[in-house]
Amino acid sequence: MSELSPRFIGHEIYRGSSYGGWHPLKIPRVSTVMDLTRALGWVGDGQYITSPRAKPAALALWHDPAYLAALERAEREQAVSDHVRERHALGTHSNPVFAEMFRRPATSAGGALLAGELLAQGGVIYHPAGGTHHGMPDRANGFCYLNDPVLAILSLRRSGVQRIAYVDIDAHHPDGVEAAFATDGDVLLISTHEEKRWPFTGAVADAGCGNTFNLPVPRGLNDSEMSVILQELILPKVSAFRPDAIVLQCGADAVEEDPLSRLSLSNNAHWAVVAALCPLTTRYLVLGGGGYNPWSVGRLWAGVWAVLAEHEIPERLPDAAVAVLRALTWEGNRRGRNVPEHLFTTLRDAPRTGPVRTEVRDRLAELQQRSAP
Numbered sequence: 064m065s066e067l068s069p070r071f072i073g074h075e076i077y078r079g080s081s082y083g084g085w086h087p088l089k090i091p092r093v094s095t096v097m098d099l100t101r102a103l104g105w106v107g108d109g110q111y112i113t114s115p116r117a118k119p120a121a122l123a124l125w126h127d128p129a130y131l132a133a134l135e136r137a138e139r140e141q142a143v144s145d146h147v148r149e150r151h152a153l154g155t156h157s158n159p160v161f162a163e164m165f166r167r168p169a170t171s172a173g174g175a176l177l178a179g180e181l182l183a184q185g186g187v188i189y190h191p192a193g194g195t196h197h198g199m200p201d202r203a204n205g206f207c208y209l210n211d212p213v214l215a216i217l218s219l220r221r222s223g224v225q226r227i228a229y230v231d232i233d234a235h236h237p238d239g240v241e242a243a244f245a246t247d248g249d250v251l252l253i254s255t256h257e258e259k260r261w262p263f264t265g266a267v268a269d270a271g272c273g274n275t276f277n278l279p280v281p282r283g284l285n286d287s288e289m290s291v292i293l294q295e296l297i298l299p300k301v302s303a304f305r306p307d308a309i310v311l312q313c314g315a316d317a318v319e320e321d322p323l324s325r326l327s328l329s330n331n332a333h334w335a336v337v338a339a340l341c342p343l344t345t346r347y348l349v350l351g352g353g354g355y356n357p358w359s360v361g362r363l364w365a366g367v368w369a370v371l372a373e374h375e376i377p378e379r380l381p382d383a384a385v386a387v388l389r390a391l392t393w394e395g396n397r398r399g400r401n402v403p404e405h406l407f408t409t410l411r412d413a414p415r416t417g418p419v420r421t422e423v424r425d426r427l428a429e430l431q432q433r434s435a436p
């Protein structure tokens with residue numbers, strides 16, 4: 064590991080920002096992580112970086128200028144034409160018009176671009192607002208208006224970092240990132256995602272130029288299965304690739320409490336992946352991603368910072384941190400009522416172990432046989 068102290072990229076724009084009252088992203092996420100980590104005294108002097116907001120010219124590193132202009136205009140006018148809705152998927156059910164619809168993703172993308180520059184010198188950067196892995200060059204997709212993981216990888220490249228391993232443990236397949244790099248032998252792409260779930264891409268057989276390892280996982284994926292996936296797929300492939308940098312998309316929607324997937328991990332599974340990848344690189348960028356239960360996403364992502372910055376997670380949270388979790392609300396979802404007490408008073412879930420099922424073993428065996436570039 065680099066001697067540089069881990070850094071946390073955040074911004075106040077995420078506080079109070081909402082995609083709209085009916086959208087899964089009406090909930091606070093990054094502001095919870097900022098508040099929890101501060102309440103725990105885990106963010107030291109100089110570790111917090113306020114994310115810059117990327118300008119359209121910088122976003123054009125991957126995104127189509129006409130799309131960027133349409134996105135800026137949609138924010139300004141708070142409306143889109145039928146043409147823009149059809150051409151760029153803005154103003155749709157998934158990708159609604161909302162107050163910060165350009166500034167918020169441009170801030171996440173600005174953080175990702177900055178991370179790519181800073182990591183040229185080595186180190187560990189946590190950017191929980193990042194991870195918008197569905198964004199396409201000329202259209203919004205799956206709540207993602209821009210694709211900050213792609214921009215982070217391209218920023219690393221521009222800083223002279225050539226071989227990059229991208230690992231994605233979100234419940235959904237990173238179709239935008241795969242679209243960007245499936246033909247690039249200097250990017251390794253590994254994704255675990257729930258089978259038969261939107262965006263319905265990421266089949267085991269989709270190998271890109273030999274650099275792509277997709278593992279669709281069955282409903283109910285448990286910690287024991289994720290541990291086997293880590294030991295038998297993720298770590299061997301990343302080690303063999305000998306990356307100059309690792310980008311981990313650590314979406315929080317594969318946990319049991321998430322409303323948008325049917326996977327059953329505990330947050331211990333995510334933290335194990337975060338920790339295990341750390342010694343394999345001198346340049347490590349950890350992004351957020353999905354995560355639609357306000358308590359589970361805040362707890363999981365605060366714990367990611369604990370792993371990266373080497374803080375011990377207490378059995379019971381101090382009062383200031385409990386107050387952050389108790390202040391969260393989740394209207395319109397049954398899980399928002401009668402919230403289990405441990406979601407307020409702890410960060411660490413109880414482990415959710417279980418049998419390692421045949422379909423997981425079989426798909427792993429198929430991927431293990433293929434060598435990375």
Ligand SMILES: [Zn+2]
Nearest residue numbers: 233234235353
């Ligand atoms: Zn997701």
